[in-house]
Structures are given as C-alpha cells and as structure tokens.
Amino acid sequence: MDIERIREETPGTRTAVHLNAAGSALTARPVLDAVVGHLTLESEIGGYDAAGQVDDRLEEGYTIAGRLVGAAPDEIAFTESATRAWDQAFYAVPFKPGDRVLTTTSEYSSSVLAYLQSARRHGTSVEVVPDDGNGTIDLEALERELARGGVRLVSLNHMPTHDGLINPVAEVGALARAHGALFLLDACQSVGQLPIDVDALNVDLLSATGRKFLRGPRGTGFLYVRRSVLPQLEPQVVDLRSADLTGPDGFALRPDARRFESWERSVAGQLGLVKAAEYALDLGLDAIAERVQALAARLRTALADLPGVTVRDRGLHQSGIVTFTHAQHSAHTLVERLAAAGVVAKVSEQTYRYDEGVAPRARVRASVHYYNTEEELDRTVDVLASLL
Template sequence: MSSPLSLAAVDGLRALTPGAQGTIHFNHAGASLPSLATLEAIQAQLWREATIGPIEAGAVGREHSERARLFAARLLNARPAEIAVTTGNSPGWGAAFAALGPWRPGERILVGRHEWGGNLATMRLAAQGAGAAIEVIPSDSCGTVDPRALEAMLDERVRLIALTWLPANGGLINPAAAIGRVARRHSIPYFIDAAQAVGQLPIDVVEAGCDILTGAGRKALRGPRGMGLLYVRQDFLSRLAPAFVDTRSAPLNASGDPILRNDAGRFESSEASLALHCGLANALREALEIGIDTIRARIDSIARTLRTQLADIPGVTVLDQGIERSGLVAFNVHGLDPLSVQRSLTAQGITIGSNGVGYTPLDMEFRGLKQIARASVSYLTTESEIGKLLEGIRALTR
C-alpha cells in the first residue's frame, strides 16, 4: 500500500508542472497538465531527430517505447506483450472492434448506458450495415450498470459486451469487475473503455476479466495528447484480425507473405511519433512512482470535498450518480447554460469542461440532460484552487 500524498509532496509536484504555475485547472478529465520531465523527454527526442536525423534517432525512441510498454504492463497487471502503444483511446478501441470481423444479422452488442459516444458511433455503423442490434444494459437505482440485469439479457446471439468504466459526463464508477465475471462465465468478449480510469484508479485487467481495455495518455496519466494504451488479452489475440497492417504489425517473411505479430503489437503502426512515446513513458513512470493507490485516495478526497461544497451553493445541482465516484464532478447552475458557466470561469482564469449529449448520449438522453458543466480534479489540485472555483461559481449565482 502506498503512503498518503503529503501537502509538501503535492507542492513539489506542482513546482515541477509548468501549467500549475499560471492556470487553475479543473479539466484534468479532458487533458491534464504534463510535468516538466515529460515535456523534456518529448523535446529531447525531437532534438535528437533534428540533429542526427529522425530515422537515426529512432533507436533511442524505440527504447522509450518499450519502457512505456513495460510501465503500462505494470500499471495494468498485464504482460508487456499484451500492451500496444496507440495514438489515443478511440483509435485503440476502434482498431480492436474492427478486428472482431464482420457482423451478421441478429447478432447483439450489449452496452452500458454510459458508453462513450465515439464507441457508439463505431458500433452503430457496423451494426446498422449488418442487421445486428445494440442494446442497453439496465442500470441499478444508483445509476451504475447492473450485472444481474446483464445476465438476464444473455443468449447465444450476444457477441460483445462493452462498458465505459468512468463516464465522461460525471463521477460514477461502473462495476467493471462484476460485469467481467458475467462475461467470463458465458465466454463473451468484453471491452472496457478505461480512458478516464487509467492513471486514476488501480486497474488489474485479470480481476476486471476483460479481453480489451483502452486508455488515454492525456488524462489522469498527465501524458502527451495523441497517445493511448491498448491491452489485448493474450488468449484473445487469435480472434482478432486487424483491419489494416503495415511492416510493424505484419512484417513480410522471406516468401513475401505478411505474418501477423503474435502480440498486441499487431495493433501498432510503424509510423509513430517516438517523441510522444518518450513523453508517455515518463508520464507512466511518474504515476507508478507516486503510486496509483495514493493517486486514487487523494483524488477521491479532493472530489468529495468539491462535491460537498458545490452542493451547498444555492442554485447549484450536483449531477453525479453512483456510490463509488471518480474525480469527475458534474454540476449545473440554475438558469445558466453550462457553456456560459465555462466561459465565465475561463475569463477568471479557471478552466472547467462542458459536455453535451454527444459525449454520453444514452445516459444524457435517459436523464434528460442537454449539457453539463464538469470540474475534474487531479492529485495536483489544492484546497486554494477549490476555493477560487467555488467563489467563481458563487459569483455567477448572485
């Protein structure tokens, strides 16, 4: 178990984060603030490419890519061969989904109510063209996806169960491992979108029981934008045929035949930004050094404080569901459009997010929400920053 993150340690981490010096940042779920060391890792690789040539600098960059793979495997309790470094959460998720192959009439995809809009778009295009169906797993009274309801829906036509672990539109945390136990009992492929979870929650892919898990570098990990992680369970790999390959994912043998890699690298491209790989490797290293249990404990404490104090402001409604919650805090201010709330706070030097129906359409439509304001915290967030955010919101309600 990691030790608590002291205030002195937080101050030290903030001092090594350029963005923390001039921004009151409450959009860590959109993209967090990278450390100076992460920026320097990216710049060092770019400088090597500029001075000795991009191809010639590739050897060092590939070493950092392998470090990123090793660090990610440690973070997720996976094997390095089960990790692909991708260009983002959606590209990794979409590549894995496409690799399932064509869909047939009558086949069923079961999704949680909180599924990411981009994943839904991908699934709907495939299902509509083939006559397959996408069905929503009921949620329980707390709003989380209900494993018992899922079990009651299953039959031989179900070909995929998909879950977004932490929705983009609020602090709810879905029961990923409980859903995984149902999927494993029935041998149904199980995809987890962990874009918001990676770097914020302790993740054990074995416990989660998933075949695919995707994550983003730019969110809780504080890595560079344009980087993601794709976990592919080794025993599931043979069931996946990538929609396209290149000389990295399927190198040609002596006879000129493409040979698919026998690891998650079959979802990687030879055309990759090694500079961003260097930044991702450093961000992963930093997260592991701090400790994910420590990160989770601090984010949970900060988010609880923020929710409680937001709820005490007249005219503010906190919209988070679930019992266990994340560092995403959704709210609305009565009489004010969430986008105008976001713009007003930006003018005060405070950044928050604002999500519309397209982010989590099934849940937003079910709950009658058109737009939400979202303040998402990091282990870097301080009580002083919370105070300034609350004062800015109070000013809007007067």
C-alpha cells in the same frame, strides 16, 4: 504525496486553477522534457537515427505501461489515441450476422458510431443494458441478456465523461466471461486515476489515453489485449509493423499485441507517454486515487451548499469528475465566467447516443487531479458564489 514538488514540476498550475483533467490534464515537466528532448534529437540527426538511439527505452515502455494495468509487456500496443486503441480492438472482433453487442446508456459517441457501422456491415445487433437505481449498469439486467445467448461482445466505459460514476467493471467482466463473451473496456478516464488490474477486472481488451488523468501528451494511447484472446483477433489494417510477408501470396501477423501498432508513429509522443506512466507509478496509483477522490468529494459537498446548484454525479462509487448545473445560469455561462476568474472548467454536452432521457444535457464539468489543492477548490466555490 509531495504536492508542493508536484506543482513545481507542473508549470500550468502557476497560471490558473485547472479543473479539466478529464479533458486534458496538465503535463509534468519530466514528460515535457522527454518529448522535447527527443524532438530536438530528431532535428539534429533525423527521425530514424533518433529512434534507434532510444530503442531500449521504447522497449522498456511496454513493461512500464503493462504495470499500469497489470499486464505483460507482450499484451500492450501503443497507439495514437484511446479512440484508435478502442477502434483497433473493436474492429478486430470477428463479428457474424446475428451476433449481439451489449453496451451501456452512457457510451461515447465515437463508440456508438462503431457499433452502428458494425450492425450495418455485419448484421449485428446493438442492445443497451439499462442503468440501475444508482446510474451504473444494471448487473441483473446484464446477466439476463447474457443468459439469452448470442452475445459476442460486452463493451462499456469504466467512467463516463459526463458524470462522476464508476461502473462495476469487475462484476461485468465476470459475467461476460461466464457466458463466453469478450469484454472491451474504455478506460480513458480511469487509467492514471485508479489502480487497475486487468485480471481482477476480468477484462479482455482495454483502451487508454495519454492526455487525460495519465498526464501524457496528446496524440498518444495504448491498448491491452489479453494473450489468450489474441489468436481470434485480426486487425482491420496491417503494415510492416503489425505483420511480416511470408512470400508473394502470404503474410503472418505478429504473435503479440503489437499486431495492432503502426510503423509510422510519434516516437517523441510515445516516450512522453512512457514517462507519464512512470511518473504515475512512482507517485503510487493508490495514493493518486485516494487524493483525487478526496478532492472531488470536497468539491461536490461545497457545490451542493450553493443556492440553485445541483450536483449531477451518480453512482455508489465516484471518480474525480464532478458535474453540476445551476437553476438560472447555463453551463456555458458559468464556464465562461469561471475562466474570466482564472478557473478552467469545461462544458459537458453529453454527446452520447443512448442517454437521451438524461437532462439537462449541458453541465459544468470540473475534473480534479492530485496536483490541485484544497485552496483552489475553495477559490472555485467562492468564485461561483460571487457569480450566483
């Protein structure tokens, strides 16, 4: 991996040590050019004609996004965010009274709100599978709950945003499939950071964002829907992109995953997302994962040597998300002082519903990406050492 070239193509690396890939990673110049170039074209000829000129590229985008996760082009839908992709999938599940939804202790608050609304609306029950000793979902407990029957959906995140663990997704998916439950994966932190194969992971539905490790524009995302489960899923909202009128009293949904798309969308943003996906694929997802995990491991080791610092990451397998606290200084104070020294990290407040017993709730989150350097991580630790 040519880090010097990558950093040259990433203007944000010149102004600060950026350790916030889990929030919003730095955009590469080719992605920026794709977005700005199309906006310029729209200003010259109008949005409709501009979209018409890039029809072939938009169509190619389904193949490129599919390659990111091992999916076919007809199993991909582009959305306005990972949250919108996740919502489209979740709310399309045909829940009935008494259906059970199994989830983890570390779900994002937006997902929890949807679980609770579904319980109120459909009479479903939301049940939390406990963690194992490493902090990831307990597979034995999951299997016991599935064996009880009545589980319509298993829903969890690949990587929580508030610590560095990676859930055992393939094993979860295999158990869900064996018991006839749908499996929805929130992959907003893993797409662009890890190689993903939806078949190997036994995933039925997967949501992803552009702005995090994929390095795409904000306001972009995509949804994967396994072709075999598509017939049982109906979007909560349809328009002329997702369905066709068949007469004065009827309509037909699209036969592919694009039934979850909206007609009105940001074409410039979609082009930027496609370019970001292409950029990641050109670098190689295995190479990206290797570098990200090596940088994160280096940072964890160095942080653990600082007096008073506790690294809070859990899991047997860990991601590029590094979280820590200090015995005397709050996470907010540390992040402010790092920012004053030119290091961008964030406070993770852990706004989740099911992990209330995990403390402290506020941590410093320093999420690395492949464009970071070892020298930047050493500088970050030196800054912290001087502050402490």
